[in-house]
Each structure stands twice: as C-alpha cells, then as structure tokens.
Amino acid sequence: MNRRTFLKTMGIGSGILLGAGPRIIHAGEPLPDAATVLVDTTRCIGCRLCEEACAQANSLPAPDLSDLTVFDRKRSTSEAALTVVNRYTIEDAEIHVKTQCMHCSDAACVSSCLVNALKKEKEGPISWHTNCMGCRYCMVACPFDGPKFEYHSAAPRILKCTFCYATRLVKGQKPACVEACPMEALSFGTRSEMLQEARSRIANAPDAYVSHIYGEHEVGGTSWIYLSPVPFDRIGFRTDLGTTPYPVLTKGYLKTVHGIDLIVPPLLFGLAYLSRRKHDKDKD
Ligand code: SF4
Ligand code: SF4
Ligand code: SF4
Structure with a gap:
C-alpha cells in the first residue's frame, strides 16, 4: 500500500468513525517464550477431531463429523465454531487447513478496542473480557476475520479462539484441540521452540514443504504458525498482509498527530477495508 492509498484509507476510516477514542496498546516484538501452536498441514488428515474438542471445551454445539459436505466449500469460523478445517485439492492432493484466531503478537483487535475488552495476556494469547460494549471495531480491524459477534444473543459476546487460556493454559495444559489431534x-x-521445530522439519524434508513458516513474520508475527507443502496462497492464506503489525502501521503515519488515540480505530477500519477489497479483487 503506497502513501497516497493509505491516506485515502485514513479518510475512509476517519470519515466513518471519527470520535471514537481507544487506548493504544502495542505488544511489540513477538516474545520468544509466547505460547505458540505449530500447524503442520502435511500431517493433517481432516478428521476434524480438533473442531469437536474445541466445541466441547467451549460449550458450543458439537460438529457432525460424519458430514463430509463441509469440505464442499471454504468455511469461516463462527460464534458456534471457533475453529474449522477446510480442504483444498491441489494437483490431486488433498490438503487440510485448520483455522482460528491467529493470536497476533501485536494485534489489530487489541489496539482497536475502546475499552480494553480484548487483552494480550502475558503468555501471548488474546483474551476477550466482559467489559466489551459490542462496538465490533475488532471485527473490522482483524485481517484474519477472527472475532465473531453473537448477534442472536440477548447479551452478545465477541467469540473467537481463546487459546484455551483460562481453562487449560493457566493450569499447564495444552489447548484442547492440540491434545485431540x-x-x-x-x-x-x-514460540522459539515451535519456530525451531518448523525450521528443522523444512530442513529435514525440503521436498515436503515450501520454505516459508506462515506467521513467523506476517503482520509482525502470530502465535499460530503454519507449514505447508504448497505456497500459502493456494490453501486460503492471505499473502498480501505484509510484515508490519497493523497498529504500528497506523501509528507510523500519525505519530506527530495530536490526539492520535482518537483516530486509530477508524484507521484500522480503513486499512482492513482496503486490504480486504484488494484481497477480494485478487480472488476475482
Ligand atoms: S487474528 Fe484477528 S482477532 Fe486474532 S489476534 Fe489477530 S487481529 Fe485479533
Ligand atoms: S486453542 Fe482452544 S479455543 Fe482455540 S481452537 Fe483450540 S480448542 Fe478451540
Ligand atoms: S484433529 Fe489434527 S488431523 Fe484432525 S483435522 Fe484437526 S488438525 Fe487435522
């Protein structure tokens, strides 16, 4: 995105939402000891037991694992399914990809929240808290379509992968989906262990993987990182996001602007809007 386009983005976002006032929180560089999951798509068989374990861990409706029609289309997560597995057929090979919130190291959703309802925990996961006022800025700011809103609830929450933080990680247990796989x-x-493991798998089987660990650098780093046998854009990943965290990108343009706290959410909104529009155009 060039400077002119970005300034246009600022105009779009600010025009829509000027007046909102968040606190700016930047997590900075990814921490080497942050909790991290390495997803190796060459090992995944699409059994969806991770979906089942996630639903159980979060008291959500159990998925019907016998329904193979779920693979007929690309699915997104929802307020009823915090993780979903999609199937891609590439040159007669089936590749299965589990998706969920990526738990970005410096997350757009955290920076966009007016009331700190999305919080970066010291161990790395991003948690949602009940002081949320339902503005849904996080939904438009997220480049990975992570947060989902309970539209049909009388007391709606923002739902996304919790990293099983409060229920398992703080007790020293692995996430439920990891344990179920x-x-x-x-x-x-x-993070340092998982990056080392990923590098070692690529080095030991260079024909089995592309030499790219998705999430090592994308948007400044994510806590879910991926290995793939084919370029990531062929299995549904966005490769147009760059390596700068969204919150830093917006702040970089505006560090001299008085009252920056007032306009970061509109900027993240505009950035996400333009980025998604480009992504949709590229897909057409
Ligand atoms: S993927 Fe989206 S919801 Fe998850 S941490 Fe990153 S910005 Fe937030
Ligand atoms: S970490 Fe927990 S909440 Fe996230 S996908 Fe796995 S089971 Fe679901
Ligand atoms: S449980 Fe493991 S193998 Fe089965 S779909 Fe999930 S990630 Fe893939």
Missing part, C-alpha cells in the same frame, strides 16, 4: 499435526510450545 491424532496426527500430531498440532504442536504446542514456546
């Missing part, structure tokens, strides 16, 4: 397609550890 029968193929060890999901590995849990610190």
